[in-house]
Amino acid sequence: MAESENIVVETAEKIFSDLADPQTINRDKKGEWKAPLWQALSENGLPLSWVPEECGGSGASLAEGFGVLSAAGRFAIAVPLAETMLAGWLLAQAKIASPEGAMTVAPASPKDRISLNADGTLSGRARGVPFAKDAKHIAVLAHGTSGLSIALVDASACRIEAGLNLASDGSDTVTFNNVTPVAIKPAPKGIDQTSLMLMGAVARSLQIAGALESMLEISVRYAGERVAFEKKISKFQAVQHNLARLAGETAAAMTAASSAADTLANAKNFDDAVFLEATAAKIRCAEAAEKGAAIAHQVHGAIGYTLEHILHRYTMRALAWRDDFGHESHWAVELGKRVAARGADELWPLVASR
Amino acid sequence: MTAALRFDPIRLPPECEKLRKEVRAFLAEEVAKGTFDPHSPHGGDSDVPGFSRRVGERGWIGMTWPKKYGGHERSFLERYVVTEEMRVANAPTRRFFVADRQSGPVLLKYAPEHIKMDILPRICRGEVCFSIGMSEPNSGSDLFAAKTKATRTDGGFLINGTKIWTSSAQVANYMLGIFRTSSSTKENRRHGLTQFLVDMKTPGIKVNPIGQLTGKAEFNEVVFTDAFVPEDHALGEIDGAWKQATSELAYERSGPERFLETYYVLTELVRALGDKPDTRGAEGVGRLVAQLHTMRRMSVSVAGMLHAGKEPVVEASIVKDIGTIWEQALPQRVRDLAAFVEPDASNHEILDNVLPYAMKVAPKLTIQGGTTEVLRGIIARGLGLR
Numbered sequence: 001m002a003e004s005e006n007i008v009v010e011t012a013e014k015i016f017s018d019l020a021d022p023q024t025i026n027r028d029k030k031g032e033w034k035a036p037l038w039q040a041l042s043e044n045g046l047p048l049s050w051v052p053e054e055c056g057g058s059g060a061s062l063a064e065g066f067g068v069l070s071a072a073g074r075f076a077i078a079v080p081l082a083e084t085m086l087a088g089w090l091l092a093q094a095k096i097a098s099p100e101g102a103m104t105v106a107p108a109s110p111k112d113r114i115s116l117n118a119d120g121t122l123s124g125r126a127r128g129v130p131f132a133k134d135a136k137h138i139a140v141l142a143h144g145t146s147g148l149s150i151a152l153v154d155a156s157a158c159r160i161e162a163g164l165n166l167a168s169d170g171s172d173t174v175t176f177n178n179v180t181p182v183a184i185k186p187a188p189k190g191i192d193q194t195s196l197m198l199m200g201a202v203a204r205s206l207q208i209a210g211a212l213e214s215m216l217e218i219s220v221r222y223a224g225e226r227v228a229f230e231k232k233i234s235k236f237q238a239v240q241h242n243l244a245r246l247a248g249e250t251a252a253a254m255t256a257a258s259s260a261a262d263t264l265a266n267a268k269n270f271d272d273a274v275f276l277e278a279t280a281a282k283i284r285c286a287e288a289a290e291k292g293a294a295i296a297h298q299v300h301g302a303i304g305y306t307l308e309h310i311l312h313r314y315t316m317r318a319l320a321w322r323d324d325f326g327h328e329s330h331w332a333v334e335l336g337k338r339v340a341a342r343g344a345d346e347l348w349p350l351v352a353s354r
Numbered sequence: 355m356t357a358a359l360r361f362d363p364i365r366l367p368p369e370c371e372k373l374r375k376e377v378r379a380f381l382a383e384e385v386a387k388g389t390f391d392p393h394s395p396h397g398g399d400s401d402v403p404g405f406s407r408r409v410g411e412r413g414w415i416g417m418t419w420p421k422k423y424g425g426h427e428r429s430f431l432e433r434y435v436v437t438e439e440m441r442v443a444n445a446p447t448r449r450f451f452v453a454d455r456q457s458g459p460v461l462l463k464y465a466p467e468h469i470k471m472d473i474l475p476r477i478c479r480g481e482v483c484f485s486i487g488m489s490e491p492n493s494g495s496d497l498f499a500a501k502t503k504a505t506r507t508d509g510g511f512l513i514n515g516t517k518i519w520t521s522s523a524q525v526a527n528y529m530l531g532i533f534r535t536s537s538s539t540k541e542n543r544r545h546g547l548t549q550f551l552v553d554m555k556t557p558g559i560k561v562n563p564i565g566q567l568t569g570k571a572e573f574n575e576v577v578f579t580d581a582f583v584p585e586d587h588a589l590g591e592i593d594g595a596w597k598q599a600t601s602e603l604a605y606e607r608s609g610p611e612r613f614l615e616t617y618y619v620l621t622e623l624v625r626a627l628g629d630k631p632d633t634r635g636a637e638g639v640g641r642l643v644a645q646l647h648t649m650r651r652m653s654v655s656v657a658g659m660l661h662a663g664k665e666p667v668v669e670a671s672i673v674k675d676i677g678t679i680w681e682q683a684l685p686q687r688v689r690d691l692a693a694f695v696e697p698d699a700s701n702h703e704i705l706d707n708v709l710p711y712a713m714k715v716a717p718k719l720t721i722q723g724g725t726t727e728v729l730r731g732i733i734a735r736g737l738g739l740r
Contacts, residue, residue, distance in 0.1 A: 240740065248676045252649075333633055336643070
């Protein structure tokens with residue numbers, strides 16, 4: 001990707017290499033790696049990449065932030081970086097300043113809905129909110145009688161039931177019982193729950209694609225080391241073809257995710273092109289995660305099924321990320337409905353619009 | 355990274371969209387004239403000389419080639435747009451497509467000047483059709499096992515042997531073939547083959563069409579008996595054809611024709627499901643569109659890299675591997691998703707007409723132009739496994 005020449009992305013990659021080495025993380029059962037990593041990320045302004053300087057952030061571009069998320073996916077890091085970035089982005093849409101510390105966003109699923117009550121408090125339940133337990137604040141998109149609002153909420157004001165995703169990262173249920181926000185402002189025109197979900201979907205797509213890149217790399221490396229039947233398993237055609245398929249799935253995920261990110265970074269609003277790109281990315285990356293993770297495990301055999309080996313850090317996260325900001329089947333139905341509404345002869349013009 | 359796969363997000367520049375409108379208008383005109391039926395899947399396979407000449411008149415054959423040879427010095431991305439619009443419309447491109455995609459570029463690179471001046475402008479005018487003579491009865495994917503011989507004689511070579519599965523040979527004016535000029539060596543089994551331009555009117559060439567399971571006969575057995583090919587029709591290095599083959603693969607393997615061959619059944623599925631599909635239909639269409647969109651972005655990305663002078667051979671092989679498997683499975687998926695369409699409704703008539711043909715075409719898609727197995731071998735080599 002072009003952003004490898006970018007200073008923001010390079011900074012992120014350097015921090016991940018130094019402080020999120022997969023072997024070290026995997027051996028550290030107490031999670032002691034998390035605090036220094038988060039501190040380094042914060043000192044470099046990365047969690048608030050998408051927050052303009054006047055709102056307390058570092059004012060990086062959308063493209064730069066997306067580059068950071070690809071790198072985060074390649075390292076399969078499990079701190080609320082993507083979530084804080086998304087929260088900061090949402091708050092910035094309403095010109096609400098971002099506080100320090102970890103954040104997450106609610107809702108994190110197209111099915112959940114938070115309501116703004118007449119008295120200015122928030123009610124509702126958001127399921128599968130990533131890292132809610134670790135967050136100090138939650139950025140909320142709420143539906144009121146006079147339209148949508150964006151709110152900053154103190155996480156301690158909400159009831160949070162801890163849950164875990166496939167990779168044992170926090171995926172919590174957040175209940176808002178007449179919660180008074182720290183700040184609240186009307187959402188600008190063009191920002192609604194679908195736009196928040198599409199931003200989240202593209203973030204997760206980039207992370208999945210990044211994780212697949214690493215799965216491919218470590219699987220190819222392992223196949224070149226492991227000897228069976230007196231030769232490296234990389235010399236068996238069946239293994240070669242499996243790895244070629246993994247490369248194909250990785251390529252598809254990388255392409256879909258980076259194309260969607262590029263589209264969002266250059267779009268004026270959440271139009272049909274953004275919808276196609278973002279939903280296609282989430283759908284295709286989720287499919288690639290399923291096929292790719294299966295191949296990566298097949299190549300590794302039993303050792304890849306152990307806690308000791310790092311493979312599960314990538315495979316389980318790629319699979320878990322499919323669930324956030326809209327299951328791929330949800331987006332497939334929504335995309336299919338839009339295609340149907342446009343009509344058969346308008347499908348090709350949509351696909352070939354750019 | 356072990357495998358530095360690159361798929362930059364390439365967008366088609368504005369001149370491409372202007373061109374796209376022109377191509378669509380032209381194709382609509384041709385349909386109105388009755389040149390071809392866009393709802394007949396047979397269209398793209400047909401040889402319609404008048405159509406080829408009119409495409410040539412528009413300047414849409416040899417688009418990227420030098421003007422000196424009848425080309426138009428336009429960009430690779432502009433050619434991409436023309437190719438995909440023709441394919442999606444089921445336009446009858448048989449006469450010029452192979453020459454435009456691969457034979458012309460080979461001649462440009464390896465043919466002597468007088469041959470280039472003679473043949474390339476005729477390709478650009480849509481007048482000549484090319485076939486590719488690679489496979490033999492006992493040599494398919496294993497190209498370097500080819501046995502058909504080109505033996506030196508006065509002023510040229512005599513060709514003896516048999517090529518097989520040669521598409522379009524029944525209508526082609528020329529063949530670009532690979533023939534054995536020496537034996538392979540112990541050190542290099544790929545040594546000894548030379549690429550030749552063969553005029554199909556040459557005495558000693560017999561074309562025997564082979565019936566295909568679709569009911570058509572569009573590939574052939576081509577038998578050579580002392581067929582004379584002049585010295586200057588040997589292209590590139592004698593005995594060194596293997597060096598010439600690989601760089602062309604990126605062009606041949608990553609184009610939109612590698613995932614759009616059965617596209618028409620997806621359009622017709624959308625028509626059959628109507629404007630308010632049930633959840634199952636909507637999800638199925640959504641996934642197929644997401645997959646199609648992703649492949650197109652991969653393919654456009656490779657086109658962009660080719661345009662920038664790169665040689666993304668592994669990326670191109672990935673596009674063909676994923677693309678052909680997708681277009682092969684598409685008719686089956688469409689059949690599945692159309693299973694609950696109301697039988698008395700009228701909007702599935704076209705689908706009913708085209709689906710059987712797409713099912714019959716499907717098996718060849720992962721075989722022609724490099725099998726899935728060969729492609730995966732190339733990808734594996736790119737990953738450093740071989």
